[in-house]
Amino acid sequence: MPQVSDKYAHTEGSPIVAINMKAKALAKEGREIFNFSIGVPGFLPPQHVYEAATKAVNEDSGAYLSSAGSDELREAFLNLLKSQGFTYSLDETCATMGAKNALTSLCQVLCNAGDEVLFPAPFWSNYIQTVQMADAVPVPIECGSEQGYKLTPEQLEAAITPKTRIFLFNNPSNPTGMVYTKAEIAALAVVLKKHDVWIISDDLYDKIIFDGEEFHHLLTAEPELRDRMVIVQSVSKSYGMPGWRVGFVAAPKDIIKMMVSVATNTFMNIPHVSQKAAAAALTGDQTFIEERCAEFKQKRDAVMDSLESIEGLVCPFPKGAFYAFPDVSHFIGKKYKGQTITDDVRLCELLLESHGVACVPGSAFGHPGALRISYACDLHTLEKGMVHFETFFSEVEA
């Protein structure tokens, strides 16, 4: 067989998808599985989204479409930005095949080989591959549970070097569920203002926030960052539409031009039906998001009640997204039914094999010694699975 590219020969698939597949395979064998692995929101979009999609099927011409996304879709995104106080124009935005595609293309258009991309760790696991596929270098900044998994301005300042090209920031955070306060955002923005780096703000979970907390943006804190700011959004999480593959970017127009050129040369355009459905989601009634948030909060509370009852386990209280990220390092090195829990990966394997609870090891997010619980499934399954989760930890030998 001829050789393949060195770069892609070593590119790994998503560890989250791998665990999800394993959990699904066990379920197929008839095991009772509590799948807390994959980050799907667990609800479907409202009826008007399906109505728009159905109408779109009937009017579809089958033609290639604009690689930037339809005007209607981008206008809908611009209105969303406007509601957050940001004014952008059509040529400063494009639609993408979900946020994944936005992030991959952005790293390719913003980075030269060897440039560094900074982001706080724990991080969304795809960030590593996304950066490496652009021949850039991922530089995670370790933010442990003792600092609530949040990046401090001092850490950011110390991490920026002449090689830094991008600071990639995800708030609320996948995998920790942390939400930065207004003061924390302002302090990070002050540091960023001093350094000439691109900022990619991955705002996917901005509407999934609880306890009266609010979403605060670096751009609101420092409007002068606008020339270097790139906002990434998607309908995947807040609108319950991960499979429809629609994301967005707002950025200076030269960047958008490059993004559109990459799109034209790769996937060409987002399917008409998905564009129409996403536009309907963004422009239609938004009250359902509050309802979904109330449900997520109830699930978050159930998970935290359970986690807080487990001695030795520490979990900074998540205020957004639909993840909890308990630190389980207390249990590493101990024995479970005669088997040593060598690390977080082994712990998650034992948890899945013994109790059918599928969680993603923290090492997949750059933070070994923890695990991620995605609590978007229905409350009954969640509560039942958490009882098994607690039982597992009670069975670990002291």
Ligand SMILES: Cc1ncc(COP(=O)(O)O)c(C=O)c1O
């Ligand atoms: C932080 C973060 N960014 C980006 C993505 C990708 O989202 P999309 O489904 O829009 O590609 C995800 C998906 O899990 C995510 O959690």
